[in-house]
Amino acid sequence: MMSEFLSNILLGLETALGAQNLLFCFIGVTVGTFVGALPGLGPLAAISLALPITYYLDPTAALIMLAGIFYGTQYGGAISSILLNLPGTATAAVTCIDGYPLARQGKPGLALFVTAISSFFGSTFAILLVMGFAPIIAAFALRFGSAEYFSVMILGLVAASTLTVGSPLKGLVMVAIGLALGLAGTDVNTGLYRFTFGFLELSDGFSLVAVAMGLFGVAEILTSIGVPGGERLSHKQITLKSMWPSKADWKLIWKPALRGSSVGSFVGALPGTGPGIAAFMAYALEKKISRTPKRFGHGALEGIAAPESSNNASAQAAFIPTLSLGIPGDAIMAVLLGAMMLHGITPGPALITEHPTMFWGLIMSFWIGNILLLILNIPLIGIWVRMLSIPYHILYPAVLVFICIGVYSSDNSVFDVYIVLIFGVVGYFLRWFDYPAAPLLLGFILGPLLEEHFRRALLLARGNALIFLERPISLVFILLAVMFLAGSLLPKVKQLLVRSGAGAD
Amino acid sequence: MREADSAAGAGRRSETIAAGVVVLFGLTVGVIAYGYPLGSMVRPGPGFGPLLVAGLIVVLGLAIMAEVRNAPMPAFKPQLRPLLATAAGILSFALIVERLGFIPATMALVLISGLGERRVSVWPLLGVAVFMALFGSAVFVWALGVPLKSIGWQ
Numbered sequence: 001m002m003s004e005f006l007s008n009i010l011l012g013l014e015t016a017l018g019a020q021n022l023l024f025c026f027i028g029v030t031v032g033t034f035v036g037a038l039p040g041l042g043p044l045a046a047i048s049l050a051l052p053i054t055y056y057l058d059p060t061a062a063l064i065m066l067a068g069i070f071y072g073t074q075y076g077g078a079i080s081s082i083l084l085n086l087p088g089t090a091t092a093a094v095t096c097i098d099g100y101p102l103a104r105q106g107k108p109g110l111a112l113f114v115t116a117i118s119s120f121f122g123s124t125f126a127i128l129l130v131m132g133f134a135p136i137i138a139a140f141a142l143r144f145g146s147a148e149y150f151s152v153m154i155l156g157l158v159a160a161s162t163l164t165v166g167s168p169l170k171g172l173v174m175v176a177i178g179l180a181l182g183l184a185g186t187d188v189n190t191g192l193y194r195f196t197f198g199f200l201e202l203s204d205g206f207s208l209v210a211v212a213m214g215l216f217g218v219a220e221i222l223t224s225i226g227v228p229g230g231e232r233l234s235h236k237q238i239t240l241k242s243m244w245p246s247k248a249d250w251k252l253i254w255k256p257a258l259r260g261s262s263v264g265s266f267v268g269a270l271p272g273t274g275p276g277i278a279a280f281m282a283y284a285l286e287k288k289i290s291r292t293p294k295r296f297g298h299g300a301l302e303g304i305a306a307p308e309s310s311n312n313a314s315a316q317a318a319f320i321p322t323l324s325l326g327i328p329g330d331a332i333m334a335v336l337l338g339a340m341m342l343h344g345i346t347p348g349p350a351l352i353t354e355h356p357t358m359f360w361g362l363i364m365s366f367w368i369g370n371i372l373l374l375i376l377n378i379p380l381i382g383i384w385v386r387m388l389s390i391p392y393h394i395l396y397p398a399v400l401v402f403i404c405i406g407v408y409s410s411d412n413s414v415f416d417v418y419i420v421l422i423f424g425v426v427g428y429f430l431r432w433f434d435y436p437a438a439p440l441l442l443g444f445i446l447g448p449l450l451e452e453h454f455r456r457a458l459l460l461a462r463g464n465a466l467i468f469l470e471r472p473i474s475l476v477f478i479l480l481a482v483m484f485l486a487g488s489l490l491p492k493v494k495q496l497l498v499r500s501g502a503g504a505d
Numbered sequence: 506m507r508e509a510d511s512a513a514g515a516g517r518r519s520e521t522i523a524a525g526v527v528v529l530f531g532l533t534v535g536v537i538a539y540g541y542p543l544g545s546m547v548r549p550g551p552g553f554g555p556l557l558v559a560g561l562i563v564v565l566g567l568a569i570m571a572e573v574r575n576a577p578m579p580a581f582k583p584q585l586r587p588l589l590a591t592a593a594g595i596l597s598f599a600l601i602v603e604r605l606g607f608i609p610a611t612m613a614l615v616l617i618s619g620l621g622e623r624r625v626s627v628w629p630l631l632g633v634a635v636f637m638a639l640f641g642s643a644v645f646v647w648a649l650g651v652p653l654k655s656i657g658w659q
Contacts, residue, residue, distance in 0.1 A: 053649075056649060167569070167572060169565055169569050169572055170569060172565055173527055173561075173562060173565035173566060173569060176531075176561045176562045176565060177527070177530065177562060179554075179558045180530075180531075180534050180555065180558045180559065180562065183554055183555050183558070187551040189550075189551065190542070190551050192541060192542075192551045194537075194538075194541060194551055194555065195534075195537060195555075218591065218595070221587075221591065222587055222588055222591055225584070225587035225591070225621045225622060226584055226586070226621070226622060226623060392622075393619065393622040393625075393626065393629075393630075394629055394630070394633055396618070396621075397594070397614070397615040397616075397618050397630065397633055397634070397637075398615070398633055398636075398637050400591065400594060400595065400614055400615070400618050401611050401614055401615060401637045401641055404598045404610075404614060405607070405611075405641055405645050405651070408602065408651070408653075409645060409649070409651040412651070412652055414599050414602065414603055417595065417599040417602075418596075418599055420595070421592060421595045421599075424591070424592075425588070425592065428583075428588065429523070429583075432581065432583060433519075433520060433523045433581075435523075451554040454554065455548075455549050455553075455554075458546060458547065458548075458549060459547060459548060462547055463545065463547035464546075465546060492572065496571065496572070496575065
């Protein structure tokens with residue numbers, strides 16, 4: 001057992017250290033830091049931009065790069081939070097609260113160092129958990145039938161939509177709209193064209209690349225144009241010496257980092273929850289248990305260490321359900337699964353045993369990627385700080401070019417360029433009205449899988465729809481989903497009743 | 506005070522319209538799905554899943570309508586300039602790229618979408634356009650072999 005584990009690790013290291021994989025790991029984390037640092041461009045946009053490029057790579061290198069972009073953005077996002085008071089990614093928003101005051105107090109270097117080291121700590125913590133748990137969960141999940149798959153996907157979709165910051169109803173409806181969009185194209189069972197409106201280009205459904213780039217690339221640009229940048233503090237030089245924490249600082253941060261990592265790993269491993277919630281929860285916890293909660297918001301180091309370790313831990317832990325069950329935790333993981341499927345690899349519990357090189361190579365690349373990120377974010381931090389001065393009006397037309405040619409090249413068709421435009425405009429309106437687009441993408445990717453398992457489960461149960469409640473594992477998933485629903489919707493219903501009661505008086 | 510009230514009212518109205526669009530979308534999906542074979546419980550047909558989903562969308566859309574009735578919302582004022590400039594830029598890329606080639610399409614995309622910012626700086630924008638056109642055709646057309654001409658139709 002132990003020797004098998006060791007040989008797997010060696011296999012993974014051998015794969016991850018191969019020249020091509022090493023190169024794409026480096027490219028991934030560098031692009032991730034870059035995109036993370038720039039406000040107005042998030043991880044989903046970057047990953048969807050990189051998706052067409054992965055057609056030219058072997059699947060392992062492709063996944064290593066896409067994953068690197070994802071966890072790289074978790075490092076980079078804090079840079080602009082600290083220096084500009086503008087979160088580089090949504091998940092780094094919490095870091096503004098204490099990071100920016102620290103920068104104003106003349107300690108931007110210290111804040112950046114604590115960010116990088118806490119991020120590294122959180123990642124390390126969670127990678128160990130992925131290595132330990134993913135194979136065990138996968139072995140357990142090999143017994144899953146279609147009913148279990150259907151139920152666990154429902155749980156994931158419900159969790160993803162109800163645990164968003166805004167209205168859970170809006171999250172849920174976005175999942176449903178995503179499911180509907182995902183059903184467009186040829187029906188696998190009958191060959192019937194559904195929702196294609198006579199376009200032959202839609203016979204394979206909407207292109208994942210076009211939908212993702214529209215909702216997250218174009219829409220993000222549309223909302224960011226014309227938004228004034230943050231107040232610019234001048235940071236001519238951030239020296240390594242000014243970054244290094246004192247002994248007292250170290251003492252202050254290690255416990256919050258450990259707590260943040262635990263919270264993040266737990267939240268990340270749940271299907272449907274992502275780094276944003278993890279960072280927020282870790283910050284709230286730290287403030288609650290602190291003996292001096294008043295320091296928070298005025299540059300408390302714990303207020304950086306906890307959320308930064310937490311969002312990174314959650315980014316890595318999100319790979320547990322993704323790789324062991326084939327159920328993505330959030331929209332980003334869903335795109336990664338989409339990339340696997342584009343390469344003809346079926347995600348699911350059999351992945352680890354059928355493609356050990358890929359699984360262990362990917363995991364070991366996390367170690368390498370995080371070490372690279374530590375180098376990129378501590379000695380080389382100056383590059384990113386300088387890059388923040390690229391004005392947005394120069395940047396966004398260039399990004400649009402990448403979006404257009406990327407979408408075009410994914411299927412060599414102009415049709416997808418029109419689709420990206422449509423989804424971009426739709427995404428812009430969704431943002432305006434606070435309808436979250438991430439659950440839509442999750443539903444879009446899971447839609448076909450969900451329908452397939454639904455049909456198969458019913459067929460095997462001879463049309464008995466109660467099958468989802470009769471099988472014990474499936475029942476547990478459904479009950480959990482109902483709990484999430486009740487937990488988020490009941491307070492709303494109460495509120496509505498109270499309000500309308502007050503109105504009647 | 507009254508101004509704030511009417512702004513919240515306008516915000517509510519646009520929120521209600523947005524939820525209405527969601528309901529309408531659900532109804533459309535439902536009507537189309539109704540035209541597909543429904544199948545049976547043992548063998549759900551291609552219309553079964555879409556019809557379920559359509560029902561879900563309609564119900565949730567109506568629930569959101571009820572929810573936003575009581576919530577104060579900012580009025581809906583979309584920025585038209587970035588929207589139009591970006592849309593026109595992407596459209597011109599789509600129309601030009603297979604007819605005149607990648608370089609003219611990229612120039613058009615950058616120069617038109619660049620008008621989205623209120624303060625247009627011409628020279629830097631021109632620089633980006635030229636750079637992206639050349640860099641893009643080197644990477645995508647020449648190195649990655651995307652079947653497009655840099656200049657000229659296929």
